[in-house]
Amino acid sequence: MDDQLRTVAQNGDIDALYRRVAEDPYILDRIDRLPIADAPLHRAARSGKPHFAMEVANLKPSLSSKLNHMGLSPLHLALLNNCSHMVRGLITINSKLIRVKGKGMITPLHYLAEIDDADVLAEFLFACPSSIEDTTVKFETAVHIAVKNRSIRALKVLLGWLNRVNKEDILNWKDEDGNTALHIAVSTNQPQVVKLLVKHVNVNVKNSNGMTAMDTFHLQATMQNLEIGKILSRARAKTASNLTSNMTLRDYLSRKLTLIDIRDKYLGIYSRNNRSDIRAMVLVVAILIVTATYQAGLNPPGGYWQDNYKPATTNNGSSSANNTNTGLGQDQRPHYAGQIIMKPFNLFYFFTLNSLAFYLSVWTILVVITGLPYSMNVFSFFHIMLR
CATH class of the missing domain: 1.10.287 (Helix Hairpins)
Known part of the structure; x- marks a missing residue:
C-alpha cells in the first residue's frame, strides 16, 4: 500500500479514496493479490474509521478477510480497538468474516469469548451460527476459551445458544490435552462454571491422561473447593477406575455386527x-x-x-326378518x-x-x-x- 493511500485510510477520507482509485483503478487489486498485507481496511480499523472501512469493503470485499503481518483481519482489529460500528458494519456485509482465523487460528468469536463481551458474542452467533464449531490451533472451542478466562457471561450465552440449536455435543469436544470444558472448570476451581456445565455435558469423559473430571478433582485434593466435589457427585460423575464401560473405538470396530448394527x-x-x-x-x-x-x-x-x-317377533316368541325398512336381506x-x-x-x-x-x-x-x-x-x- 502506497503512502498516499495509507494516509487516506488513516484519515478516513472517503472522497480522497475515490480520487486515488480514479488515478489508479487497480490499486486495490494489487493489494488483494498479496497473501499478507496491511490493507486500507486494517488502517481504518486501527484508526476507528468505520465509514471508510465500509466503502473499501464494498469496493473490494475480499480485502475484508485478508490478514496483516500480525495475523489479524480487519474484524480482529476492529474488536481490539473497540470500534463497534465497524464490527457490525463488516458482519452485515459478510457474516462469514466471523469465521476468519487469525494468528493461532483464533477467530473473532474466540476473542469475544476471551474478553467476556456477551452482547456482541450473541450477535455473532445469530449472524453466523456455524462459527461455534471453529477451534483454535490448540483445538479449543469458544467454550474452552470462555472457561479458561473465567468469562461467565460469555459462557452463559454460549450454553444458551448450543442448547437452542441442539449442538450441546460441542461441550464435550476436547482440546490438545484431551480436556473438555468441564475438566478445565474443575482444574481451575470454578464451582459456578462446573454447576452450569454438568447439566449439559458427559461428566465421565476422559482426557488424554485417562482422567475424568472427578479424577481431576481428587488429584488437586485440598486445593479444590469442596462444593465442586458435591456438584460432580450429584451429577453422578465417576473416577475412571469406577467406569463400567471402557470400550474404545478400536474395540467397537473390531467386534462383530449386532442386530442393531x-x-x-x-x-x-x-x-x-x-x-x-x-x-x-x-x-x-x-x-x-x-x-x-x-x-x-x-x-x-x-x-x-x-x-x-x-x-319382528312372532306369536311363538321367535323373530322373523322384517324387510320393510331395509333392502339388504334377511341375514x-x-x-x-x-x-x-x-x-x-x-x-x-x-x-x-x-x-x-x-x-x-x-x-x-x-x-x-x-x-x-x-x-x-x-x-x-x-x-x-x-x-
Missing part, C-alpha cells in the same frame, strides 16, 4: 451424507400412515348403518342408524391394529423431529470422545 447399516444411519434424507423419508412415510389410520378410524371398512332394524342383526356395520369380533381387531399403527407413527414423527431423550449415535459418541 445391521439395521443401522442397511438404513444408512452411519452415512452422514444420507442421514437427513433418511430422516425425511421416514417422516413422510410416518405421516402417510398417520393420515391413513386416522381416516380409517373415522370411516371403518363397511361404513355405518343408515337405518334402524329390529326383527341382518338388530341395529340402529349410525352404528358400525362391521361385526364386533372383527371390529375389535381392526381398531386394535389401526390404533397401534396410529400411535406408533405419531411416536416415530416425534422421535424424528425432536430425537430420543438421552440417545446418541455411536459414531457421534466416539467422535466426541476422540476430539
Whole structure:
C-alpha cells in the first residue's frame, strides 16, 4: 500500500479514496493479490474509521478477510480497538468474516469469548451460527476459551445458544490435552462454571491422561473447593477406575455386527451424507400412515348403518326378518342408524391394529423431529470422545 493511500485510510477520507482509485483503478487489486498485507481496511480499523472501512469493503470485499503481518483481519482489529460500528458494519456485509482465523487460528468469536463481551458474542452467533464449531490451533472451542478466562457471561450465552440449536455435543469436544470444558472448570476451581456445565455435558469423559473430571478433582485434593466435589457427585460423575464401560473405538470396530448394527447399516444411519434424507423419508412415510389410520378410524371398512332394524317377533316368541325398512336381506342383526356395520369380533381387531399403527407413527414423527431423550449415535459418541 502506497503512502498516499495509507494516509487516506488513516484519515478516513472517503472522497480522497475515490480520487486515488480514479488515478489508479487497480490499486486495490494489487493489494488483494498479496497473501499478507496491511490493507486500507486494517488502517481504518486501527484508526476507528468505520465509514471508510465500509466503502473499501464494498469496493473490494475480499480485502475484508485478508490478514496483516500480525495475523489479524480487519474484524480482529476492529474488536481490539473497540470500534463497534465497524464490527457490525463488516458482519452485515459478510457474516462469514466471523469465521476468519487469525494468528493461532483464533477467530473473532474466540476473542469475544476471551474478553467476556456477551452482547456482541450473541450477535455473532445469530449472524453466523456455524462459527461455534471453529477451534483454535490448540483445538479449543469458544467454550474452552470462555472457561479458561473465567468469562461467565460469555459462557452463559454460549450454553444458551448450543442448547437452542441442539449442538450441546460441542461441550464435550476436547482440546490438545484431551480436556473438555468441564475438566478445565474443575482444574481451575470454578464451582459456578462446573454447576452450569454438568447439566449439559458427559461428566465421565476422559482426557488424554485417562482422567475424568472427578479424577481431576481428587488429584488437586485440598486445593479444590469442596462444593465442586458435591456438584460432580450429584451429577453422578465417576473416577475412571469406577467406569463400567471402557470400550474404545478400536474395540467397537473390531467386534462383530449386532442386530442393531445391521439395521443401522442397511438404513444408512452411519452415512452422514444420507442421514437427513433418511430422516425425511421416514417422516413422510410416518405421516402417510398417520393420515391413513386416522381416516380409517373415522370411516371403518363397511361404513355405518343408515337405518334402524329390529326383527319382528312372532306369536311363538321367535323373530322373523322384517324387510320393510331395509333392502339388504334377511341375514341382518338388530341395529340402529349410525352404528358400525362391521361385526364386533372383527371390529375389535381392526381398531386394535389401526390404533397401534396410529400411535406408533405419531411416536416415530416425534422421535424424528425432536430425537430420543438421552440417545446418541455411536459414531457421534466416539467422535466426541476422540476430539
